[in-house]
Amino acid sequence: MQHLLSAADLDKESAISLLDLAEDMAETADRPHKKLPALRGRTIVNLFFEDSTRTRISFESAEKRLSADVINFSAKGSSVSKGESLKDSAQTLAAMGVDAVVIRHGSSGAPHLLAHRGWIHVPIVNAGDGTHEHPTQALLDAFTLRRRIHKNHSRGKDLAGVRVAIVGDVVHSRVARSNAWLLTTLGAEVTFVAPPTLLPASADSFPVAMVTNLDEILRQRLDAIMMLRIQKERIQGAYFPNEREYTRVWGLTADRFGALNENTFVMHPGPMNRGLEICSQAADSPSSTILEQVANGVFVRMAVLFSVLTGNEEL
Amino acid sequence: MSTSVTFAGATLPNGDVANVVVKNGRIVDMGVDVRADEGEVLDVSGLRVLPGFVDLHTHLREPGYEASETVLTGTQAAAIGGYTTVFAMANTLPVADTTSVVEMVWQRGHDAGYATVRPVGAVTVGLEGEALADLASMANSRARVRVFSDDGKCVADALLMRRALEYVGAFDGVIAQHAQEPRLTIGSQMNEGLVSSRLGLTGWPRVAEEVIIARDVLLAESTGARLHICHLSTAGAVDIVRSAKARGVRVTAEVTPHHLLLTDDSALDYDARFKVNPPLRTSDDVLAVRGGLADGTIDIVATDHAPHPTESKDCEWSEAAFGMVGLESALSIVNMTMVETGLLSWADVARVMSTNPAKIGGVGDTAGTLEVGRPADLVFVDPRVHRVFGPEDLGGRSANSPYFGREFPGKVVHTMRHGYFTVRDGSLIDAESVRSHAFADAGRVEDNG
Numbered sequence: 001m002q003h004l005l006s007a008a009d010l011d012k013e014s015a016i017s018l019l020d021l022a023e024d025m026a027e028t029a030d031r032p033h034k035k036l037p038a039l040r041g042r043t044i045v046n047l048f049f050e051d052s053t054r055t056r057i058s059f060e061s062a063e064k065r066l067s068a069d070v071i072n073f074s075a076k077g078s079s080v081s082k083g084e085s086l087k088d089s090a091q092t093l094a095a096m097g098v099d100a101v102v103i104r105h106g107s108s109g110a111p112h113l114l115a116h117r118g119w120i121h122v123p124i125v126n127a128g129d130g131t132h133e134h135p136t137q138a139l140l141d142a143f144t145l146r147r148r149i150h151k152n153h154s155r156g157k158d159l160a161g162v163r164v165a166i167v168g169d170v171v172h173s174r175v176a177r178s179n180a181w182l183l184t185t186l187g188a189e190v191t192f193v194a195p196p197t198l199l200p201a202s203a204d205s206f207p208v209a210m211v212t213n214l215d216e217i218l219r220q221r222l223d224a225i226m227m228l229r230i231q232k233e234r235i236q237g238a239y240f241p242n243e244r245e246y247t248r249v250w251g252l253t254a255d256r257f258g259a260l261n262e263n264t265f266v267m268h269p270g271p272m273n274r275g276l277e278i279c280s281q282a283a284d285s286p287s288s289t290i291l292e293q294v295a296n297g298v299f300v301r302m303a304v305l306f307s308v309l310t311g312n313e314e315l
Numbered sequence: 316m317s318t319s320v321t322f323a324g325a326t327l328p329n330g331d332v333a334n335v336v337v338k339n340g341r342i343v344d345m346g347v348d349v350r351a352d353e354g355e356v357l358d359v360s361g362l363r364v365l366p367g368f369v370d371l372h373t374h375l376r377e378p379g380y381e382a383s384e385t386v387l388t389g390t391q392a393a394a395i396g397g398y399t400t401v402f403a404m405a406n407t408l409p410v411a412d413t414t415s416v417v418e419m420v421w422q423r424g425h426d427a428g429y430a431t432v433r434p435v436g437a438v439t440v441g442l443e444g445e446a447l448a449d450l451a452s453m454a455n456s457r458a459r460v461r462v463f464s465d466d467g468k469c470v471a472d473a474l475l476m477r478r479a480l481e482y483v484g485a486f487d488g489v490i491a492q493h494a495q496e497p498r499l500t501i502g503s504q505m506n507e508g509l510v511s512s513r514l515g516l517t518g519w520p521r522v523a524e525e526v527i528i529a530r531d532v533l534l535a536e537s538t539g540a541r542l543h544i545c546h547l548s549t550a551g552a553v554d555i556v557r558s559a560k561a562r563g564v565r566v567t568a569e570v571t572p573h574h575l576l577l578t579d580d581s582a583l584d585y586d587a588r589f590k591v592n593p594p595l596r597t598s599d600d601v602l603a604v605r606g607g608l609a610d611g612t613i614d615i616v617a618t619d620h621a622p623h624p625t626e627s628k629d630c631e632w633s634e635a636a637f638g639m640v641g642l643e644s645a646l647s648i649v650n651m652t653m654v655e656t657g658l659l660s661w662a663d664v665a666r667v668m669s670t671n672p673a674k675i676g677g678v679g680d681t682a683g684t685l686e687v688g689r690p691a692d693l694v695f696v697d698p699r700v701h702r703v704f705g706p707e708d709l710g711g712r713s714a715n716s717p718y719f720g721r722e723f724p725g726k727v728v729h730t731m732r733h734g735y736f737t738v739r740d741g742s743l744i745d746a747e748s749v750r751s752h753a754f755a756d757a758g759r760v761e762d763n764g
Contacts, residue, residue, distance in 0.1 A: 008513075085630055107631035108515035109585030116584070117629075130633065132515030177515060201520070205512035237501070 001307045003115045003124040007135040007178035012158060012185050019143050020155050021303035022296070028065075029299070038306055039068035042099040047089065048127070049075045049105040054270060055127050058294070059102050059136075062301035068309075071098070086110060087119050094120035100309055101125070108132035123308035131172045137269055138178035140300040142186055144289050145224055147296070148265055160187035165217050166208075167193040167250060168228030168277050169239075171200055175269045176228060180206040193217050195250060197239040214250050218260060224289075225260070226267040227252050227278045243276055250277070257282040265289050318734070319354030325364040325695065328662040328685065335364055337691040340734035340756055345687055359695050362728055365665045366685045367399025367692030369672040370642065371462065371491070371569060372545060372617035375401070375432070377423065378416065379408025384622040384712045386420060387746065389642075390429035392620065392711030394737035394744075396642040397694035397727040400673065400682045401430050405437040406467040412437035412448035414456040421458035427746070428753025429737050431692075433676060436460040438479050438490060442468050447479060454486040461677030464491035466545055467592075469527055471497050476531060480540035489567075489675060491543040492531055494552070495593065499523035504633055506579040506594040514582060516632060519594045521549040528552050532559035532566050543675055544568040546619050548593040550603030557612040567675050569617035570604045572641055572648035577601075577717065587628045587635030588717040591621070608667060609658040615672045618645050622713030640716050643709050647723035650698055655724060661698075695729040702726055710743055 001014060010018070028036055044063045048056055056072065063070045073093070086105070093101060100123045103111050108130030115124040128134040142159065150157045164183055170176045170192045183190050190208040192199060199210050211217060218225075230246060240246045247253060252266065257279060260266075266278075266288045274280050283290060322335040327345075336344040336351050343351075350356060375389035384392075386403070393401050403420050405411035411420060417434040424432020436453040440446045442465045453460040463483055470476045470492060479490050500523045505511050507518020528544055532555060535542035544556065547568045556568050573591060578598050581589035589595060607613040621638025628635050649668065653659040659667070665685070673683025681690055702708070704718045730738035735752035737744055 085626065086634075087629055105631070107633040110631050112585050113631065130515050131517075171512075174515060177513070200512035201507045201518050202509035202512050205509045 004135050004304050004308060005111050005115055005124065005126050006133045007138045007182040010182060010185060015142070015182060015185055016156060016158060018139060018300070018303050018307060019146060021306065022139070022143050022299040023155055025299040025302040026296070034065055035067055036065060037067050039063070039066040039309055041069075042309055043069045043071060043097070044100045044102060044305065045071045045073050045093055045098045046127070047073045047093070047101050047103045049103070049110070050128070052104055052128065055104060058297040059127060059301050061298045062305055065298070066302055066305060068305070086113065087117070090114050090119035094122070098122060100305065102127050104128045106130055125304055125308060128174055130174070132174055133178045134174040135178045135182070136297070136301050136304055137175050138182040139304065140293055140297040141179055141226065141267060141269070142182055143296045143300050144267070144293050145265065147292075148289060149223070158186045159183060162188040162223045163221060164188050164224045164226060165191045165193050165222055166226045166228065167214060167252070169198050169230050169234060170194045170228065171198050172231070172234075173228050177206070179226065180208045184208065191217060193250070195240055198234070215256070218256060222261070222264050224265040224267055225252065229269070229271065230273060230277045247276055252278045252282050254279045254281045257285070260287075262287060267293060270294065319351035321350040321354065321356045322359045322364065322695070323350070323356055324358060324360030325362060328363070328365055328665040330661070335693070337693070337731070337734050340691055342685070342687050342689050342691050359729070361699070362695040362697050363661055364685065365397075365661065365694050365696060366669040366683050367694050367730065367732060368397045368646070368668045369400040369676065369678070369683055370398050370618050370620070371402045371615060371672040371676055372466070373401040373403055373620045373642065374406070374622065374638070375403040375420070376622055377407060378419065382624050386423035386432060387427045387429070388712040389620070389622070390424060390427055390432060391743055392640065392642040392709065394429045394730045394732070395708075395710035395727065396644070397646050397696065397730050398642060399430050399692035399694070399730065399732040400433065400678060402433045402435050402462055402676055404466045405435045405464060406442055410437050410441050411435065412440050414449065414452050414458070417453050417458035417460050418456050425757070426750065426753065428732070428749045428756070430732060431678070431682065433462070433678060434458045434460055435466070435491065436463045438463045438465045438470050439475060444468060444470060444472055444475065447475065447482065450479070450483055450488065451485060454483070454488055461486070461488050462491050462543070463488055464493065464545065466491065466493045469493050469495040469497060471527070473530065473534070477534050477538060480534055480542060481538050484540050487677060489541045489543050491545050492527065493545050494524045494527035494531070496523040496526050499526070503594075505582050505590065506596050508579060508597060510579045510582055514585070516582065521551055521596065521600070524549055524593055525551040525555060528555050532556065532564050535566055536562065536564045539565070541565045542567070546571050546574065546593055546617070547604065547607070547613060548574045548596050548600060550600050553603045553607035553612055557607065560612060567614040567671075568607075568612065569615045570608055570613045571617060571619045572645045573639060573717070574604055575601065575608070575616070575652040576648050581717065582632070585632045587630065587632050588639060588715055590632060590635050590637055591639055592637035605652060605656070605658055608653060615667050615675065616645065616649055617672065618642050622711055623715045624713060628715045638715070640709065640711060640713055642711070644704060644716065644718050644723065646696060646727055647704070647725050650725035651723060654698070691731055691734040693729070693731040694727055696725060697728050698725045700724070700726045
């Protein structure tokens, strides 16, 4: 794997290999000394054009546990805020001789440009681009699901037959897009659930079912329900009338959570709007995988960075 | 300087072979054995002669954006593409909403001499969509503006649009509408559909174009006024215009070469050279606009030549400017998509690239027709040549063409304006020679008289 730009680029075999490698990384977390020497002497830049403390510290933890040297390049207070272009930022980093770039950017496709325009010739990892993709989030979601289902026997397993509903602002969600590709590649059946205004314009755009009725989906067998963050700014765009109505019809309320099969995992990429798309009862329940997702994010990102930087011949 | 040229063995739009004799800036004879009694005889056997192309939709960028294009460089690009008349869009800085700006642009074109430049006037002050610009004053100026457009922006206010349509009737003007409902296209980046969903780029839905066209043909119908639709791009829009024309509405429409050829899949690499407004649509839309051009629903091909500097395209898609240059590649694309597919004859090409745009723009009395007695605005095309299009094929100041590396059929060999060459054997004639010809010509073939 040269870069990780889109979850759609992963085939089943390489996805399972990455998840298995993340299991290896997770094992090391239980050791008293967590740090691995794998990327000693390598410099990784976290190039963040968008604020995201969660994702940045997850990558930074992964990089440090692999003994890489870490440079955080954030748009605020840098030349980027003075109008420097992506091209100039990339060429500057290339001139400094960095070994890999983890990029978070508000424009869809920015990681693709870094990987393919010839501005810089190092592995590129997409840490979220616009409303396009967030492939490491999908990997950590898949990893979390696989561990919950297969526990200590996860290695080598896929997600065949696993039914997942992804609920909320799908049209603006890079998490939903990456999960649609990766979970289905691993054999899961994915359904997008949202008001018609928040579903993708084309029903054929992803290999998933798209429905509007949350309660109908909840009556079916469901292995996991993933609630997406709702941004209040969507009300200005007339995507839905107000928060109360959204919660009433598409939120995971206490009533809906109470009626849910206790074996259905509750997932959320964070940060949550408690009381809007998800109730506290659900978020804090044993069914919730939310904190595991955060923990697993580090292992998955270690696996990704190790793969792109070592060529990972054994994968 | 010879003032006579005999073009020997040209293939006329209707397929007949004839000599074309040019003298003192005009076509003086056409026929099998005719020739001038003096001057040069140029063998053009195998070449198609067409009336010089007329582009109703060109962005020359001057004044204000001279880093992208000027009147001189834009008309040089036009000459390379076989154009002898261009209509310069109004979204300059300052906006072409007063007599002084339109006269300045007209004068620059007149002096440069590569093409007749007809400025388009803004419909509203500053393209702000709030108050009508000095439409009659621009019409009465030396620039003799007949086409008015806020292109780049839509005249979204129905009252302003209605009044503008009515008002320009006083001088047989036309409103050229950039059909884009603004609220339906907030933040829009590319055609709304499967590709935009996958790429996570905000969609520009077809209906945002169609809803304005539907409204405006009804306004034109109710006022009896003349409406022109810029860069029509959707199958639904073709249907709306077709049915309006069947009812007798005075509506005309244009399609760009890129909407005849390219689809939204081009965005898959996030290469912003393919970012354009209205966006590239789907193959169904491409087939529909080709059909519309073939059956006369769409009257003309217009380039929407939109030069931008490198840095406006070599960046993130959502940061990039909309638009692509198109004057130099238009003929090849029309040849490829319409002639080689059997949808249009060469006589039809003359109609959609020259005769009709001249009529819509109000210059039909001097441009757009191959006829004895008319100013010698001619283009000679070799339809048999295949070439790989590259930066060396461009003639303007900007290189934001999406076509580099594509093989195109057909090429402009000679372009003649008012009896003097602007392009000969595929090469641009130098600015000083063209300027002196234009100066000599000014008293002879008065393009604004």
